[in-house]
Structures are given as C-alpha cells and as structure tokens.
Amino acid sequence: MKAFLNEDFLLQTPTAQTLYHDFAAKMPIIDYHNHLVPQQIAEDKQFDNITQIWLYGDHYKWRAMRAHGVNEKYITGNASDEEKFMKWAETVPYTMRNPLYHWTHLELQRYFGVTELLNKDSAKRIYDHCSALLRTKEYSVRNLLLKMNVKALCTTDDPIDNLSYHKQIAASGFEIKVLPTFRPDKAMGVDDELIFVEYVNALATAAGQSIRSLADYKAAIKARHDFFHEAGCRLSDHGLEHIYAEEFTEEEIELIFERLITGKLISKKEKWQFKSAMLVYLAHLDHARGWTQQFHLGAIRNNNARLLGALGPDTGFDSIGDFEQAKPLSAFLNHLDSTNQLAKTILYNLNPRDNELLATMTGNFQDGTIVGKMQFGSGWWFLDQKDGMEKQINALSNMGMLSHFVGMLTDSRSFLSFPRHEYFRRILCNLLGQDVENGELPADIAWLGKLVEDISYKNASAFFNFE
Template sequence: MKNFLDDDFLLESKTAQKLYHDFAKSMPIIDYHCHLPPDEIAADKQFANITRIWLNGDHYKWRAMRANGVQEKYITGDAGDWEKFEKWAATVPYTLRNPLYHWTHLELRRYFDIKEILSQATARKIYDECSEKLQSPEYSVRSLLKKFKVEVVGTTDDPLDSLEHHQKLKQDGFEVKVLPSFRPDRAMNPDNPDALNAYIDQLENVVSTDITDYDAYLSALKARHDYFAASGSKLSDHGLDHIYAVDYTENEVKAIFKKIRAKEAVSTDENLKFRSALLYQFALWDHEKGWVQQYHLGALRNNNTRGLATLGPDTGWDSIGDFNHGKALSRFLDRLDTDNCLAKTIIYNSNPVNNDLFAAMTGNFNDGSVAGKIQFGSGWWFMDQKHGMIDQLNSLSNIGLLSRMVGMLTDSRSFLSFPRHEYFRRIVCNLLATDIENGELPNDIEWTGKIVQDICYNNAREYFGFYE
C-alpha cells in the first residue's frame, strides 16, 4: 500500500516516476490564464490568515461546504475567519474522491510543509501554523509566485480596466511577467439593455468620446484593445455558453445598437446577431496583433436564482451545460480562416461528452503555419480534476497531437493554486508511462521526457510570445 501524497503520488510505475522527477518536476510555470487580482500582486499583499488567502472567493470550496450542510454564514457570511476555517476543516474529510481533497492537502504540504490531514480535530493547529507563516516576507504574494517558479501570470481583465497595477509591476521590475488579457464579454451582452447602456456610458468616460452609434462603439472598444496591447497583453479571453456565429449585416447590427442605446429590449434573433458581430470583430483585432484568443465554452451559469440575487455571480451557482457546439464553432472558425484572419486559438470544453468534438474541431483549422495553432485547452472548471484531465488528454491524443499541447493553467483566484500544475504534470507522466509499460510506446525515456517538458513549459513559451 502506498502512502497518501508521497513523492510518487499518482505515479504508478518506475517509468512514471522517472518522467516526473527527472523531467517535469523542475520545469517553470507559465500560468497563462487565471483570475488572480493584479492589485494584490502590485501591493505585494500579505494575508492576515489562512482563511483570507484560501477560502475567500473560492467557490469550489463554497459548493462543497453547502453540500455538507454548512450555513452560508460560515461560507460567505459574517462569521469570523477562524469560524469559517473550522467549518471548512470539518468539511474536508467528507470530500473524499473530490479533487478538493487532493488540492487541499497538496497546498498544505507545498506551501506550509504541513503533512497532517485537515479535519476538525487538526483545524486549530493548522490554522495557527499557517496564519503565523503567512506573516513572514516569504509568504507575500510576490514571494509565493517566485517560490513556485512562476514566470508568467495571465490575468483576466475587462476592457474598462485601467491596467495600472500591471503597469506598476512592470515599473517595479518584478521578475514575474503579470500580463493582462482582454475579456470583453460584458460589452457584447444585450440581455439587459440597462446594464449594457451603463457599461457603454462607462466606456465613454474611459475613452473620452461620445458613443452614439455602432461605429463609435467599435472605435472605442478598439482603442481599449490597442491600450491592452500597449500594456503587454498577448491574449484575449471569452467565457461563453457557446460560440455565436449567426449571419448578420452591418446595417442590422447598427440598428440593433440604436435599440440598445434607446433602452429597448432586443429580440432573441437580434441578440444573437449583435453578439456574433462583436465576437467576429474582436477576433479580427486579435489576429491583427498576433494575439492568442481563448474561448471557454459550455458552462451553464447562474442556475440558482435565489443564490444569485443574494450573492451575485461567480459564487458557486454554475454548472456543466449541454449546448450544441459543433456547427457554430465550425462557422466561426471557418469564416476567420477563409478571410485569412484566424489567430492562434484555444478552445476549452466544460462537458466531457464534447471532448472528441472539440479535439476534432481543432484539427480542421491547423494550417501548418504554427505548431499547434488551434489548441484543445486543458480540462476546464468541472473537468480540471484527475478523470477530467485524463479524458481531455485521451481525446487530444487520439484525435490531435498531445505533444503540441500548451499545458496546464490554474484558472484560479487563489495564490495557493499552483500545485494544480504539479497535479497535471504527474497525470501526464503517468499516462505516457503506462503506454511505455504496456509496450504501446517505445521505452525511449529521453524523447518522451522531452515531450513531457514541452507540454509542461516549452510549448507555451514558444506559442504565446511572452518573451518577445
């Protein structure tokens, strides 16, 4: 029997152990997509205790606590930090086989050198030990990034963001590149005309220009896209239920924009046309600048109306969706490719039944100009756990080229999430080693080790252009 979380955790053979320890373990991290707050990195924040850095904002843990019967007071409510941590500690033993069990104890070990199992019985000791360590300079957020050999952090930013914190980090000469990513989802959502008009009004103030028609709107958004590029951005990102790719004319979209500015409701057909027009326009700008565009697809968001009304979005009420992706993805990518304007693209899937579809779709638009130009991104959200990762890796291996994958990302709001890269790397090494052990791949450790290092780091370094 193996010991829990020993040095060979998830590594089921000597070959897997060699691939991980000799090739993957020491590779730096390029975390090209996450939700870390740049203001906290710029301020080199020190967290007061483990609750503040570990539980605040983590809707994965919040969902588990709710499922375990914990009252909201101890999750997002007004209970004290120790009380919240105690409730989480009491929940952890009940998360067996949930990835949270692995992540929780990996993070305690890698950040705090704590090997005890978290439970209600050990909660006080672990809370005090972690909180004390967090007061030392080596636990400031910048120090934590350097501790895990993070070279790049790609934050997720609205076009309205000033990016002042990214600029401060660059001025400070901080060793880790903290770069913005352009995420204009709010700018293309006419579901609530009042909310979209308020957004447009804010954009007017940012660009100091009146926005009275669609052309002015595009001009203002383009100015922000240019501003992001000048601030070091190399990526865009969208979090969408599915790709929008219906037919429209410019005159139709201009008329829809007038309706929006008049605070009139738009029809379902008009909604789709407006979104399709803007999504295509953003993609043209990405290609123009040589950016990588990312599409996180398939989440069914805000399912709990009562929870949403009480706590707002991104608080644990989202789920896997069952959208039809194939035709829209094909139409969208094909139009860009036909116009010779298809940027490097990563598509992320949140529903495992669509893994083969996504893997196959990427192969339709690789044109030989760039290795792995169109990427099937790593297991996302509900899929960034052991079985979800393996499913994604298997689909990519069977239908595309695993060897050209740009690797893992945390997609996290927590500074304690970087062991997810280790988790992914161990799984990749074990997957390849199993094939070697079974005689399905040659026992060429040096070549396979090179492929492992490419997936962990080298491919991302070459693909994104962060070092140009």
C-alpha cells in the same frame, strides 16, 4: 500500500516516476489564464490568515461546505475567519475522491510543509501554523508566486480596466511577468439592454471618446485593445454558453446598436446577431495583433435564483450546460479562416461530452503556419481533476497532437492554487509511463522527457512569446 501524497503520488510506474522527477518537476510555470487580483500582486499583499487566502472567493470549497450542511454564516457570512476555517476542516474528510481532497493537502504540503491530514482534530494546529507563516515576508503573494517557480501569469481583465496595477508591477522590476488578458464579455452582453447601455457609457469614458454609433463603438473597443497590447496583453478570453454564428449584415448591426443606445429593447434574434457580429470583430482585432483568442464554452450560470439574489454571481451556483457547440463553432471558425483572419485559438469545453468534438474541430483549422495554432484546451472548471484531465489528454492524443499541447493553467482566484500544475504534470507522466510499461510506447526516456518538458512549459513559452 503506498503512503498518501508521498513523492511518487499519482506516479504508478518507474517510468512515470522518472519522467516526473527528472523532467517535469523542474519546469517553470506559465499560468496563462487565472483570476488573480493584480492589485494584490502590485501591493505584495500579506494575508492575515489562511482563511483569507484560501477560502475567500473559492466557490469550489463553498459548494462542498454547503453539500456538507454547513450554514452560510460559515461560508460567505459573518462568522470569524477562524470559525470558517474550522468548518472547512470538518468538511475536508468528507471530500475524499473529490479533487478538493487532493488539492487541499497538496497546497498545505507544498506551501506550508504540513503533512498531517486536515480534519476537525488538526484544524487549530494547522490554522495557527499556516496563519503565522502567512504573516511573514516570505509568504507575501509575490514570494508565494516565486516559491512555485512561476515565470509568467495572465490575469482576466475587462476592456475598461485602466491596468494601473499591471503597470505598477512592471515598473517595480518584479521577476514574474504579470500580464492582462482582454475579456470583452460585457462588450457584447446585450441580454440586459439597460446594463449594456451603462457599459457603453463606461467604455466611452475609458476610451476618452463619445459613442454615438456602431462605428464609434468599434473604434472605442479597438482603442482599448491597442491599450491592452501596449501593456503586454497577448491573449483575449470569452466566457460563452456557446459560439454565436448568426448571419448578419453591417447595416442590421448598425440599426440594432442604434436601438440599444436609445433605450429600446431588441429581439432574441437581434441579440444573437449582435453577439455574432461582435465576436467576429473582436476576432479580427486579435488576429491583426497576433494574439491568441480563448473560448470557454458550456457553463450554465446562476442556476439558483434565490441564492443568487442573496449572494450575487460567482458564489458557487454554476454548472455544466448542454448547449449545441459543433455547428456554430464550425461556422464561426470557418468565417474567420475564409479571409485568413483566424488567430491562434484555444477552445475549452465544460461538458465532457464535447471532448472529442473540440479535439476534432481544432484539426479542421490547423493550416501549417504555426505549430499547434488551434489548441484543445486543458480540462476546465469541473473538469480540471484527474478523470477530466486524463480524458482531455486522451481525446487530444487520439485525435490531435498531444506533443504540441500548451498545457495546464489554474483558472483560479487563489495564490495557493499553483500546485494544480504539479497535479497535471504527474497525471501526464503517469499516462505516458503506463504506455511505456504496457509496450505501447518505446522506452525512449530522452524523447519522452522532452515531450513532458514541452507540454509542461516550453510549448506555452513558444506559443505565447511573452518575451
């Protein structure tokens, strides 16, 4: 019987152990999609205790605590930080076989040297130990990133953001590149017409120009796109239920926009047309600048209206949706490719039924111009766990080119989430190791080691070219 979380955790064969320890473990990290707060990096924030860095904003943990019957007071409520941690510690033993159990103990071990299991009996010792370390300079957020060998990370930012903290970080000479990502969801968010008009006004202020027409609106978006590019941005990101690919004419979109900014309501078809038009326009901007566009597809958000009203969005009430993906995605990508304006693209699915769909869809638009131009992205959100990662790797292997995959990301709001890269690398090495031991792959350790290094770091470095 193997000890839990020992050095060969998840590595079930000698080949897997060699691939991980000799090749994967030493690779730096490019975390090209996360939700870290740039201000906290710019100011090199020190957290007072482990609850603040570990439980604030972590809806994965919040969902588990609610399922365990923990009162909201100890989750997002007014309980003390120590009380909240104690409730989380009581919950942890019941999360066995949920990825939270692995992540929790990996993070405690990698950052704080804690090897005992977290439960109600160990909670006070672990809380005091970790909180004391967090109050030392060695545990500021910049040093936590350096501890994990991070070379570059990309935050997620609205087009109206002034990027002042990114500029402050760059000017400080910090070794790690901290770059923005252009996330224009609100720029096409016309489901609530009033909120959209408010956003148009905010965009006009950010761009320093008036917006009275569709042409003005597009010019303002382009100005912000240019502004982001100058700040080092090389990726965009869209969080969508599905791609919008309604047919439209420019005249129709001009009329729709005019109705919107004059306070009128528009139909569902018009909303989809507007979203379709904006997706195409934004994709053209990305292509012109040589950016990579990312599409996160398939979440159904804010399912619990009662608790949404009480706690707001992004508090743990989202789930996997079952939207049609294939036809609109095909139409959208084909439209861009028809004029040779399809940028480098990463597609992520939230419903596991769509693994093979995306894996084969990317192959339709590989054109030989860029290695791995079209990417089937890593397991996302509910799928960034062992089973989800294995299925994504297998689908990509069976229907695409695993060797050109740009690898893992955290998609996290926590500075303690970077062991997820280690988790992914161990799973990758274990799959390859099993194939070798089964005689399904040759025992060419040098070549397999190169493949592991490429997927862990080098492919992303070449693909995004942040240098």
